[in-house]
Each structure stands twice: as C-alpha cells, then as structure tokens.
Amino acid sequence: MSTTSSCRICGDTVNEFIDFGKQPASDAFVTPGEEAQEFFFRLAVGICQTCDMVQLMEEVPREKMFHEDYPYLSSGSTVMRAHFEGLAQRFLNTELTGDDPFIVELGSNDGTMLHTIATAGVRHLGVEPSGGVAELAATKGIRVRKAFFEESTATSIRTSDGPADVIYAANTLCHIPYMESILRGVTTLLAPNGVFVFEDPYFAEIVERASFDQIYDEHFYFFTARSVDEMARRHGLELVDVERLAVHGGEVRYTLARPGARQRTSAVTELLAAEEAAKLTDLATLTDFRTRVEKNRDDLLTFLREQRDKGNRVVGYGATAKSATVTNYLGIGPDLVSFVCDTTPAKQGKLTPGAHLPVRPPSAFHEDYPQYALLFAWNHAEEIMAKEQAFRDSGGQWILYVPTVHLV
Numbered sequence: 001m002s003t004t005s006s007c008r009i010c011g012d013t014v015n016e017f018i019d020f021g022k023q024p025a026s027d028a029f030v031t032p033g034e035e036a037q038e039f040f041f042r043l044a045v046g047i048c049q050t051c052d053m054v055q056l057m058e059e060v061p062r063e064k065m066f067h068e069d070y071p072y073l074s075s076g077s078t079v080m081r082a083h084f085e086g087l088a089q090r091f092l093n094t095e096l097t098g099d100d101p102f103i104v105e106l107g108s109n110d111g112t113m114l115h116t117i118a119t120a121g122v123r124h125l126g127v128e129p130s131g132g133v134a135e136l137a138a139t140k141g142i143r144v145r146k147a148f149f150e151e152s153t154a155t156s157i158r159t160s161d162g163p164a165d166v167i168y169a170a171n172t173l174c175h176i177p178y179m180e181s182i183l184r185g186v187t188t189l190l191a192p193n194g195v196f197v198f199e200d201p202y203f204a205e206i207v208e209r210a211s212f213d214q215i216y217d218e219h220f221y222f223f224t225a226r227s228v229d230e231m232a233r234r235h236g237l238e239l240v241d242v243e244r245l246a247v248h249g250g251e252v253r254y255t256l257a258r259p260g261a262r263q264r265t266s267a268v269t270e271l272l273a274a275e276e277a278a279k280l281t282d283l284a285t286l287t288d289f290r291t292r293v294e295k296n297r298d299d300l301l302t303f304l305r306e307q308r309d310k311g312n313r314v315v316g317y318g319a320t321a322k323s324a325t326v327t328n329y330l331g332i333g334p335d336l337v338s339f340v341c342d343t344t345p346a347k348q349g350k351l352t353p354g355a356h357l358p359v360r361p362p363s364a365f366h367e368d369y370p371q372y373a374l375l376f377a378w379n380h381a382e383e384i385m386a387k388e389q390a391f392r393d394s395g396g397q398w399i400l401y402v403p404t405v406h407l408v
C-alpha cells in the first residue's frame with residue numbers, strides 16, 4: 001500500500017489499495033467535436049488506518065460533476081421508482097405522523113422519492129444542486145431548493161422551515177467529500193427525535209462481487225457499518241439502525257439519530273460483527289479484491305478482443321457512470337464495443353466520457369441486434385433482461401463482468 005492522503009473524516013493517514021489510472025468525470029458525456037476539453041483525474045482508492053473509512057485518494061471539484069446538465073435521472077428504472085415509493089410510504093406511516101411533519105431530501109434529483117410525499121400533502125424540501133433535474137422535480141409540484149447541501153444550507157432551511165423530522169439521502173451522501181460540513185448541517189437541521197437516513201453502495205458487496213465499477217469520481221466514500229458508526233460518533237450522532245438493500249448492486253440504509261434519542265437495533269450489532277468476522281478491511285482482503293478485479297479486467301478484455309477478431313458485434317447496454325471506469329480502465333474503444341444504448345435523452349447523441357463510445361437510444365439496439373450486449377447497467381439486470389427478452393430470442397447473449405466475466 002502507498003500512503004498519500006489524509007482522511008476526510010478523521011484526518012489520519014489513508015493507505016491506497018487500488019489504482020484505476022487516469023479517468024474522466026463519469027457523467028460528463030461529450031458532445032462530438034469537444035473531446036479535447038475533457039477533464040481527467042487519477043482514480044484510486046484507499047482506507048483510513050484509524051477510522052477505516054474507504055475513500056478516493058483524489059477529489060473531483062463538485063461543480064465538474066453536479067451542474068445544469070447533470071444527466072442522471074432517478075426515474076429511469078421501474079424498480080427504483082417502486083423502491084422510492086415504498087420508502088416514502090414507510091416514512092409517511094412512521095416518522096411523518098406528527099403535527100405538520102417536515103422531510104428534507106438531499107440529492108432529490110427529479111423528485112422520484114418526494115413525489116409520493118408531495119402527493120400526500122406533507123411538508124417537504126428537496127435540496128438539489130443540479131439545475132436540470134431540480135427543474136424536472138419542480139414541474140411535478142415538488143418544493144426544491146437548487147443548492148448543494150452543506151452547513152450554511154442547513155442553517156438557512158432551519159431558519160425558514162424549522163427542524164426536520166427526517167433528513168434523507170439516497171446515493172448522494174457517498175458523493176460528498178466535505179462530510180464535516182454535511183454532518184454539522186444535519187445536527188443543525190434535525191429535530192430532537194428526528195432521523196437522518198441515507199442509503200449507498202455497501203463496501204462489503206463491492207468487495208464480494210469485485211464490482212470495481214462502483215468506483216468512480218462521484219462515489220467518494222464506500223461506507224461500512226464500522227466506518228459510519230465511527231463517523232457518526234465523531235459528529236455527535238449515533239448509528240441506530242442498518243438495513244441491507246438489494247438495489248444498485250447491494251446497498252445499506254443507515255439511520256442516524258441524536259445520542260439517546262433512539263434505541264440501537266440488533267441489526268447494527270450484527271452487521272458490525274459480520275464485518276469484523278469477514279476481516280473486511282484487512283490488507284489481505286483488500287489485496288485479494290484487487291487481484292480479482294485485475295482478473296475481471298483481463299478476462300473481459302480478452303473476450304472482447306476475441307469477438308472483434310471473429311467479426312462479432314458487441315453493443316453496450318446502459319451508459320452508466322459505472323461504465324466510465326470499465327471502459328477507461330480497460331481501454332475499450334468503438335472497435336470493441338460499437339455503441340452504448342441508453343434511455344436517458346441527455347446522454348443520447350453524445351460520446352461516453354473518456355472512451356468516446358457513441359450513445360444511442362435503445363431503438364438502435366432493437367433495429368439490429370448484435371451477437372453480444374455488454375450489460376453496463378448490471379444492477380438493473382432483471383428489469384432490463386425481462387424487457388429485452390427478444391434479444392435473447394434472436395440468439396443474442398448478455399455479457400456480465402460481475403462477480404466474474406460470464407455469459408447469460
């Protein structure tokens with residue numbers, strides 16, 4: 001391991017354990033002709049030797065990632081829409097039952113979660129810095145503040161709206177390096193008995209599945225129960241519950257509260273014990289993870305080159321942020337993957353970051369099925385394979401690279 005950085009949570013030394021080299025901002029889709037202006041950084045991951053927080057070694061400025069043209073839409077998956085509706089209903093039935101309750105969502109994106117809350121007539125606020133998606137939420141009747149959540153935003157919301165019973169963030173907290181400001185903001189805004197709930201990819205799942213493509217600029221932190229427990233304590237909060245989620249390749253939903261406000265559930269103790277038993281953050285585990293990632297890289301590259309040499313066509317499915325790591329780490333160009341299809345209008349007609357694979361609408365895939373489809377959106381595999389059954393019926397096969405390279 002090499003040592004280069006200091007921990008964004010506790011300030012101690014971060015030891016690097018994997019390096020993916022030069023990478024672009026993962027959602028910075030390129031307009032053809034503007035390739036020369038791309039931004040690159042070194043994508044490498046390390047672990048803090050004191051608080052165990054797994055984090056990127058280099059930080060990408062937030063304005064390079066989250067801006068007017070940020071293309072990701074939460075509503076792009078039927079499964080995720082149902083996931084957020086279910087959680088919103090749960091909040092309405094549990095935490096939001098008092099007199100005039102109030103919920104704040106960080107990274108509310110196009111309003112997929114808050115839509116159910118707004119429809120129920122419950123006081124809410126989305127905090128979303130990316131203008132385009134924030135605007136989409138506003139057109140659905142959702143109250144949104146276009147801003148980065150940080151301490152000053154929290155103070156301002158507390159003044160205008162009062163304390164929040166729930167502060168919620170999905171796939172957003174792990175995107176925010178400046179955690180000190182965030183957690184000071186949370187303690188400012190949270191009601192005395194309120195909860196701060198967030199869900200993000202679980203590091204144990206990433207290690208188990210060798211899902212190295214969960215590592216990209218926007219995913220700054222890779223949480224575990226142990227590191228979140230430590231982080232919460234350092235900021236005057238307590239980890240009181242954890243819940244494993246199947247979405248997005250395996251996540252954990254963490255619940256934080258003020259000390260003493262809530263009883264810690266047995267799920268927390270069990271997950272902490274499981275992580276310890278698995279030696280999740282031991283050097284041997286991290287080294288083995290790197291070895292399996294390198295094998296996946298080599299196997300996938302060999303397979304794609306063989307198909308090119310045989311004259312078989314491979315199309316990418318889902319121009320995910322994750323796919324930026326895969327295509328740039330492996331050096332996949334249009335000779336290996338002719339284009340990537342994706343439902344997101346803002347990605348279509350552009351080139352993928354760094355690798356410059358053309359992005360086309362799904363109709364381009366349907367019009368002329370290739371022999372193979374490389375499933376970059378593997379976290380939505382069930383949903384995608386069900387609706388694309390005709391591809392398999394045509395003799396096509398899906399290529400997956402997590403946990404190992406295999407065909408389906």
Ligand code: SAM
Binds near residue numbers: 107
């Ligand atoms: N919560 C949605 C979901 O799970 O589908 C969107 C997740 S998207 C991957 C991350 C979102 O976080 C983006 O919409 C981005 O603009 C937003 N974001 C980034 N930094 C933020 C911050 N400091 N405060 C609030 N939102 C932020």
Ligand code: TMP
Binds near residue numbers: 319343344377
């Ligand atoms: P995500 O893995 O970060 O959620 O990104 C999924 C990407 O895949 C997003 O760009 C939308 C795209 N997508 C499709 O093109 N078709 C689909 O059926 C689904 C679920 C996603």
